[in-house]
Amino acid sequence: MTKRNIALAIVAIGVLAAVIYMLTSADDQEVYVEKIEKERERQFKFLRFNPESPLSADQKNELNALSFYPIDVAYRVRAKMIPAEDRKVMEIPMTDGTVEKYIKHSYAEFELKGQPQRLLLLQAVSELDKRNFFLAFADETSGEDTYGGGRYLNLRQDGKNSILIDFNLAYNPYCAYNPDYACPLPPKENLMEIPIEAGEKDYIK
Structure with a gap:
């Protein structure tokens, strides 16, 4: 040849x-x-x-x-998990003024829209599967296009030191539909300073 x-x-x-x-x-x-x-x-x-x-x-x-935002793969990110140095049981405020206990487990670090992000991953005290996590967050759309009390993600660790976060799966807490329910509020660590235009929008009554 x-x-x-x-x-x-x-x-x-x-x-x-x-x-x-x-x-x-x-x-x-x-x-x-x-x-x-x-x-x-x-x-x-x-x-x-x-x-x-x-x-x-x-x-x-x-x-x-x-009502949902259009599906956007840009909001599907791989995050590095950083164990919390002060891992402990913490009280998360609820919408009715009470508190609910979660384990302050890890921080998820990633980049989104060119900006570094660091969110706190919580774990229910009663959680048996230690690879399951709860993420409550609010962002620049909260109170506008999305529920003012923030939105949730249920996450599962799928890497040794990493976790996949897909904001297209963000959903509303029960209290977004019915004020008779009490829901955990996002911790201060999870008040994002960018708009997350993915996932579920506010419930239109």
Whole structure:
């Protein structure tokens, strides 16, 4: 094989690899979007039909859909977990003035929209699976497009020292739908100074 043929072969392989990558990426993106859409549908069905839903009977009858930001993969980030030096049980204020106890476990450090972020990961005192975490946060959309009391994420550690945070899955606490419920407020560490235009928007009554 001549040098020219070798060069053409290398180019052809490169083009083929690029095409395969683009097709694979498109497939992955499609699977990802479908996953988020299924979770949003599950959330809607729970609120609309489940006896444990925080919605009243009248609210259920009137609920036709939930409001979400468009799915944006940019809000899916890999965060480094930094163990809290003062890991301890802490009291998190609730919307009704009471408190609920959580373990101050770790900090999730990542970059979003070109800005470094550091959020506190909490763990329920009664949590049996030590890879499960609770993240309550507020951001620049809180009280505008999203619920003023913040939003939640249920997270699971999937790396040795890292965790995947997908804000497209951010959801409203029960008290966003019904003030009779008491919900944990985001700790001061989780008051983000950027807008998180992902996940569930405020409930329209």
